[in-house]
């Protein structure tokens with residue numbers, strides 16, 4: 778029987794990709810399947826937390842017992858995150874959010890009349906950074922998906938986005954990261970570095986949830 782050690786906590790978790798429309802039939806997106814974020818939601822639920830899962834479009838079922846908020850674009854995810862976070866003890870940003878959106882979404886399907894075309898992009902809000910700027914902020918865990926200099930970039934994001942923890946994955950390695958069933962993470966705080974070795978995302982998520990809680994308790998009993 779699973780220990781309900783998160784009984785008094787409410788976790789808000791983002792998962793999956795976002796889609797940025799170009800015209801009514803096309804979009805810009807990425808390879809996130811939602812598996813990592815959904816596994817974290819599942820593990821947090823099993824440990825007794827109340828879970829709100831804010832998800833981009835994915836093809837996997839949400840874990841039973843979570844509150845599922847479905848979104849498509851980064852700006853929708855941003856809006857829903859800021860709506861639900863005030864109730865949260867913990868925010869985990871596992872979604873692969875598009876950094877940019879299309880400046881002018883075409884009303885009609887774009888025709889292939891030209892040899893070249895350009896799409897102008899504008900920056901999206903940074904969801905996890907905006908959550909970290911709230912006066913009454915929860916405990917905040919970001920992710921870093923990197924293809925090189927993993928520790929350097931992850932620590933940079935931890936500091937710049939003002940996070941409590943960041944879980945870094947090397948998404949250049951085969952058999953882990955985007956869309957795979959397995960993952961390996963390195964969890965950084967300002968002082969700690971903890972390795973979660975390559976395993977099925979359900980197993981990785983279970984360890985991650987427990988480590989997040991240990992750091993949450995340490996911070997909140999300071």
Ligand code: PMT
Pocket residue numbers: 791793794808809810811812813814851870871872873874875876901902903904905906918919920921922923934946948954955956957
């Ligand atoms: O979904 P899967 O197929 O299981 O794959 C899992 C995963 C590889 C997507 C996941 O483990 C992961 O790394 N998620 C974060 C992906 C990402 O966008 O990383 P990033 O380094 O670009 O972003 C850094 C952090 O800022 C992330 O917490 C991200 O959610 C957040 N962010 C980024 C941009 C933005 N506009 N708003 C954000 O909140």
